[in-house]
Amino acid sequence: MEKIFSYDKITLLTRAGLKKNKLILVSDINKSIVEKIFFSVGKTKILKNKTAVFVFLENSTRTKISFEMACNKLGVKVVHFNTSLSSTNKGESLIETLRNIEAMGADLLIIRHGDQLNISELYKLNIPIISAGSESISHPTQALLDLFTLHKEGMVNKNKKLLFLGDISLNRVANSHKNLLKDWGFEIGYSYPKELCLKDTSKELKYFKNKKEALAWADIVMVLRLQSERKNFSSDFLEDYKQKYQLTLKDIETANLKKSDCLKVMHPGPYVEGLDLEKSVTNYEHSFIYKQVKNSVPVRAAIIQSLLQGD
């Protein structure tokens, strides 16, 4: 058994062959560790003499800023890698760049990457790493802060029905949630365009072809963005997508007519106005969207503290 996190007495990890102190996939942590992280949200302390290097190879607003604010909260110094001014432009490989950051003695690497880098290569590095979004596979800290939001709103372990609405095919948040939420008492449903998926998973998942039917079933809907930066979509496809998967206030009002508790709305962000979400939904009384963002700083601070205290 190899140790990944070491937070107080929580030192469990059963996945073989991983280097310690990594949060790249949600399978790098277990339920006890998640509970311990959640317990420490809002109670983090100053960590002395720690430096985090941020390597963001894809665009980010929420994740990058909230990680930096979390580091500020913890007294962790931040150094930013600048791709356009780096020696990757002289032919150095990305993994070699990361090995150099490791050799300089950085205490933590926070990295967002697409297919420039394979996740398995990160596990070979001997430095604590947090994924800030890896390929279309993993976004563990987003999944954790979403789960924390659900926990804070009293939704965990209550047999709530959580619907993912939108494109799951290239969505790293949905992928991380698939592996995380099952341990927390949620029934998960999906409504997504099957034609975007490499294989038909609709029989393995609780799948809804129809948005209205899906929203009538759900207690919570997590709307997902179409990953237009990873794939080109025709204007016909986009129009069809909007009709079938965009969440509007009218959709919510219709669903709420038959519910005892109003539908709760989540979105990991960024949302595309008029495609995956109607703007008015962000002001809906039971939207958790800005609560997710608010929770991102203390949750990420707790995750960083947990990782660095495991040194």
Ligand code: CP
């Ligand atoms: N949720 C999320 O990852 O947002 P950003 O891409 O803005 O960081």
